[in-house]
Amino acid sequence: MFTGLVEEVGRMRSISRQGEAMKLTIGAEVVTRGVALGDSISVNGVCLTVTSYDAASFTADVMPETYRKSSLHLLKPGDSVNLERAMQAGARFGGHIVQGHVDGTGKVIARYVDANAIVFRIEPDTQEQLRYIIPKGSITIDGISLTVVEASNDHFTVSIIPHTLAGTALRLRQPGDTVNLESDIIGKYVDHLLHFRSGTQPAEKPQSKLTADYLTQHGFM
Structure with missing residues (x-):
């Protein structure tokens, strides 16, 4: 991990x-x-x-x-x-849980300055990946733990501080480049469990049922 x-x-x-x-x-x-x-x-x-x-x-x-x-x-x-x-037991947990099992890739479609930050707009290669990408949630891009700023039906954005940009290969990424994406594992497990309990498969449900009411009803909140 x-x-x-x-x-x-x-x-x-x-x-x-x-x-x-x-x-x-x-x-x-x-x-x-x-x-x-x-x-x-x-x-x-x-x-x-x-x-x-x-x-x-x-x-x-x-x-x-x-x-x-x-x-x-x-x-x-x-x-x-x-x-x-790999993370050592007892070490500081500064990012989020990252397995190193990428869900797929995405393409950088825009890069622009926002005050002291650089914003990347990324389009996942499959619609399925967007299922687990939510505003203010965690996303791993080329192994970097980042926070999602906005998410739409076909892309999402992340905002990166100068320290992170300077210390990673993300500083070299430009529009048109391909990056590895791994969504937050917690969301994937919860989604799978809910579909398992309801007797359906995720592929049969293009629209997620993950709402606050649904999580409360099934004992997650």
Whole structure:
């Protein structure tokens, strides 16, 4: 589990591909401190397993499901990536619960200045992802824990302070770029449980029943 607080911006050293399988070697100095084989590291929001490492880099495999669901297949040697080690028990929880299991990708459709912040407008690649994106809720973008400002039927916005922008690879994202998206896990579990109890599947219900009255009726509030 991660918190969405990026520890370091790493750089892609090499990428090998075999169909929809990949092996990534990433240059890093912070997340490799104390690393061990089998450790989890979030790479642009995707939880990957360390298969080899040295003091200045680590290697991880990307399986076909991850290849298809994330933007990792778009990476090139030299690209910058957001990195975070798995959360330690007892550490400060500065972001929100991030699994590193991305729901899919989205496209940056606008970027503009709002006083001391930069606002990104993002359009998810599927309508289903918007189901779990709510104003003032949490969203993970390329591994960064952010707060949703506005959400509509086809896009959402986030506002980013200079510190976060400077310390992550998000500073490089421009309109047209693809980013990884992971919605708040709590909303996904509650939605699944409500549909399970009602005997329906989420795919059969394009309109969510998650209202305050509905949550109260079913014992969640």
